[in-house]
Amino acid sequence: MRLSIPQFASLLLLPLLLIACRGQKTEKPPISPQQNMQFQDRFNAQEENSFFDNNMAMRYPVDGTVSRGDLRHDSTLFEGRDENGEFVTEIPMDVSRSFMYRGKERYDIYCSPCHGKVGNGQGIIMTGQYGYVPAPSFHRQASYDMPDGQFYSAITEGIRSMPAYNTQIKVEDRWAIVSYIRALQNSQNVPEEEIEQYDVDLAQLQTEFSEEQARQQALAEERAAAAGEEEISAARGEQLYTANACQTCHSLDGTRLVGPSFAGLFGKERNFADGTSTVADEEYLKQSIVMPSAKIVDGYDNAMANYDYLTDGEVQSLVEFIKAQSDN
Numbered sequence: 505m506r507l508s509i510p511q512f513a514s515l516l517l518l519p520l521l522l523i524a525c526r527g528q529k530t531e532k533p534p535i536s537p538q539q540n541m542q543f544q545d546r547f548n549a550q551e552e553n554s555f556f557d558n559n560m561a562m563r564y565p566v567d568g569t570v571s572r573g574d575l576r577h578d579s580t581l582f583e584g585r586d587e588n589g590e591f592v593t594e595i596p597m598d599v600s601r602s603f604m605y606r607g608k609e610r611y612d613i614y615c616s617p618c619h620g621k622v623g624n625g626q627g628i629i630m631t632g633q634y635g636y637v638p639a640p641s642f643h644r645q646a647s648y649d650m651p652d653g654q655f656y657s658a659i660t661e662g663i664r665s666m667p668a669y670n671t672q673i674k675v676e677d678r679w680a681i682v683s684y685i686r687a688l689q690n691s692q693n694v695p696e697e698e699i700e701q702y703d704v705d706l707a708q709l710q711t712e713f714s715e716e717q718a719r720q721q722a723l724a725e726e727r728a729a730a731a732g733e734e735e736i737s738a739a740r741g742e743q744l745y746t747a748n749a750c751q752t753c754h755s756l757d758g759t760r761l762v763g764p765s766f767a768g769l770f771g772k773e774r775n776f777a778d779g780t781s782t783v784a785d786e787e788y789l790k791q792s793i794v795m796p797s798a799k800i801v802d803g804y805d806n807a808m809a810n811y812d813y814l815t816d817g818e819v820q821s822l823v824e825f826i827k828a829q830s831d832n
């Protein structure tokens with residue numbers, strides 16, 4: 505095949521064109537043959553404008569302007585706090601059956617993946633393998649005592665390592681969720697006499713309950729048996745420390761995070777919020793992991809979730825790892 509001179513020249517130019525595309529940065533405006541509406545005579549937010557005395561392009565609303573539609577002066581409704589900044593103890597909306605069902609629907613979408621469908625903190629992503637900070641159960645005394653406003657605030661502003669959901673969930677829906685969480689809490693605390701008033705087969709429930717207990721018991725025994733063959737070591741504990749997100753609350757260098765540091769913890773005297781104290785031995789460390797709310801270290805919140813899904817070997821490895829933080 506023979507090429508004419510222009511054809512030959514364009515073949516030579518082709519690599520040059522490609523080179524020109526290689527990631528160099530330029531401060532110059534891009535060449536845009538087709539301009540559409542890329543260049544407009546307008547000001548961007550925060551831009552300067554010498555037309556005004558204060559050189560700001562953005563203007564304040566005219567004095568006396570009344571906000572229409574998005575005025576959020578009602579702190580009870582929008583922040584869950586009264587005029588003194590305290591959390592309100594009642595939902596500032598009409599709690600009807602449909603309102604609560606709306607809350608259930610929103611809860612199932614936004615909260616249940618972590619806090620679980622029944623609010624026990626065993627949501628689908630809390631299986632330990634994803635390394636997410638465990639979500640606490642709502643069936644703890646601390647949660648029962650929590651004012652409604654604080655639940656609302658947890659959704660609106662987030663709480664410690666939990667992100668805020670205010671961009672996804674509307675104000676009314678947040679309160680609806682709070683009402684549904686209260687319903688979940690009540691559902692786990694009904695005295696027998698009250699259950700009997702409804703058309704419920706109590707004997708049947710009790711059988712199911714004992715069966716479930718037996719299943720859990722068998723599972724625990726299985727785990728205990730398996731633990732005999734499990735590796736128990738500080739090295740494994742170190743992996744578990746990150747895999748279970750312990751490091752978000754416990755440092756290794758003495759820094760105080762949400763929880764106490766593990767540095768020098770083993771063998772140290774611990775003082776608890778209830779005035780008692782103990783020495784941090786293996787038994788204490790184990791209990792602190794599996795049932796942290798049994799003893800609350802003085803000066804800290806009851807903020808740690810139960811890690812009772814860990815196997816005995818895993819708990820023991822964590823204990824070995826914590827012990828190793830006292831060796832130097």
Ligand code: HEC
Pocket residue numbers: 611614615616617618619636637638639640646647654655658659663664665666669673681762807808
């Ligand atoms: C991605 C997982 C995740 C989702 C989704 C989630 N949470 Fe949480 N939540 C957490 C974690 C983790 C904590 C514990 C944070 C900590 O202690 O650092 C927490 C803590 C809380 C607390 C404080 C509980 C206590 O006893 O201190 C409340 C209240 C709460 N969440 C409510 C909600 C509500 C309501 C929703 C749904 C709108 C929700 N959460 C969705 C993970 C989640």
Ligand code: HEC
Pocket residue numbers: 637638744745748749750751752753754762763764765769774784789792793796797799800801804805806807808809811822826
């Ligand atoms: C959401 C934050 C958080 C996470 C995650 C967390 N903890 Fe805690 N932990 C705390 C807080 C707060 C305390 C102190 C209050 C208490 O005693 O329950 C504590 C206390 C402890 C204690 C007793 C400490 C002492 O000084 O006496 C041990 C041991 C412990 N945690 C182990 C663990 C292990 C192991 C993990 C991971 C498997 C873990 N924690 C994950 C918050 C957390």
